[in-house]
Each structure stands twice: as structure tokens, then as C-alpha cells.
Amino acid sequence: MSIPPQQPGPQQPNPYQQNPYLQQPPGPVPPSPYAQPPAPAGQPPAFPPQGPPPAAKRPVPPWVWGLGGAVVASAVWAGVLFAGGTLGGGDGEADLAGYRVQKNLCDAVTIDAFKERYETRLGSDPNSHYASRQQGLDVNNCNWSLKDKDASASDYSSVFVNSTAQWHKKSEPKGEFASLYKGFEDRSQGAYAYETKPVDGFGDEAFLVVEKRSSTGSKTGPKEFGGMTLGVRDGWFTFELQWSWYGSSTSGSSKAPSEQEVEKMIKSDARDALAALKKS
DSSP: OOOOOOOOOOOOOOGGGSOTTSOOOOOOOOOOTTOOOOOOTTSOOSSOOOOSOOOOOOOOOHHHHHHHHHHHHHHHHHHHHHHHTOSSSOOSOOOOTTOOOOSOGGGTOOOHHHHTTEEEOTTSOSOEEEEEEOSSEEEEEEEEEEEETTOOTTOOOEEEEEEEEEEESSSOTHHHHHHHHHGGGGGOBTTEEEEEEEOSSSSSEEEEEEEEEOTTOOSSSOOEEEEEEEEEEETTEEEEEEEEEESOTTSGGGOOOOHHHHHHHHHHHHHHHHHHHHHO
16 A cells, blocks of 8 residues: 655745745734824835824914913012012011121120129129020020129129020011010019100110019018119110119118119110120
8 A cells, every 4th residue: 555645744835935026014002093004115205294284373372472481470579479488478688787696695795884883792703604596596694693882791782684585587576576675564562663654776676674562572662773684676686685683772882773774784784795796
């Protein structure tokens, strides 16, 4: 029995016998409604690919240009306001009027006028001080415990001078400053009485507070002069100098000076202190 000759299987395509003009399908590309079909290899395209014909331009109404200009102007103005701190919460740069924070306020506030009458009390620190620097507020303080130079050894009167400088860095104290010192008068009750008056020649505004108190603690008895405070605001900087006297009107040579004398001393020392805080 003869075996039929083996039939050849289906011929496999030869990659080297492909039509040289037949382009292989490209990889996946995003469909484009304006894409032109590729031309056969070796032939230039019949015409360059191009998109749909451009639509005719419409004239821009004049009001559009005006609106655009207004928007740009508004944006520029808003930038100026934010940069200057006048829009949004008062984040502008603090106006500290040239006063400088001190390590020791006692170096700038020397109270020379008071020291003509007083000297440091024996056994006390010549002065005590502190300095605080925080994000929103810097504070310097210096205070003195003094006695009258003419006081006898048995005299028990005491004098205290206190100075405080504050650099307000986040909020302007202008709106509250006057109320702060006028509010002293609301504390008048019982053995104490306060009187506030404005004074000229210091910063943007300044107030002088006079304190009177009963030497016996009586609520109805006569009150004697015993304290004075001078408060000054210059921009966002505030300064206060305070004098207090404790004793008796019958203590002879160490009686409290008059209001006029203390006002002269406190103004002189405050003026010198403010000048020194700008130089140092």
C-alpha cells in the first residue's frame, strides 16, 4: 500500500517578503477628527494636514475692554492695600517711631531730676529691671526704691519710681490709650481719688494722672497728694513713668513734694528717657 505524499502545511508568512509599500499599523494614538490618512510610503501627501477652517473673528465690544481694565486696576489696588496692611485685619508694619528695645531700661531711663531730691534706699537694689520680647509685644521695665536725701534715720517714708516701655508690634494702641488713662478716674473710691488730664509736648498724645489718698485710710477724711503717672503714646510705642510716695504729712523734712514739683520732675525725666530710647 502506497503512502500518499505528505501535503505541505500552510505556508507561514515570510517577514522579508512583505509588501514594502504596505505600512504597518501604528500604535494606538488618540483619535483626532482632523487627522489626515497617511500617504503611501515614498509619496508626498496630496495636501498638508490642517484643521478646520478658522471661524470668523467677532469684534470685541468696548465694554469688555473696560471691564478688563477695571479688573486689572482692582487687582493692583488690592495688592497695594494688602502690602500696606490697610485691608484685612491691620497686619501692617508697626510704627514704633524709632524707639529701640533695651536689654536694661535702667540704662536709658536715668531719672536724673528725681535723683536730685532722692537717693537709693539703703539695703535695696539700686534698681531692678526686666525685658520681655514676644511676637506681638516687647516690654522693658525698670523701677527704683528711693528715699528723701534729707530724711532722718527714723523716717519711714518711702518713694518708688517705676518706668515701663512697650513696643506694640501687632496692634496699634491708639484706640485704647486715652481710655486707659481716663479710666483711672473710675477707680476713685474710698480712700483713693484720681484725676486725669491731657498734656502737650510728648509724642502723639500723653496724659497725666494725679493720685490722692487718705493717710489714715479713712474713706471720708481729707486726701493728700501721693502719686503721679505720666503716660505717652508715640505711634505704636507707649511709655509710662510713675512716682509714688508713702509716708505721713507730719514726718517733717521728708514730706511729699507738691504736685507742681513732681510734675516738673516727671516730665523732665520722661523727656530725657524718650530721647535716650531713640539714640541707644
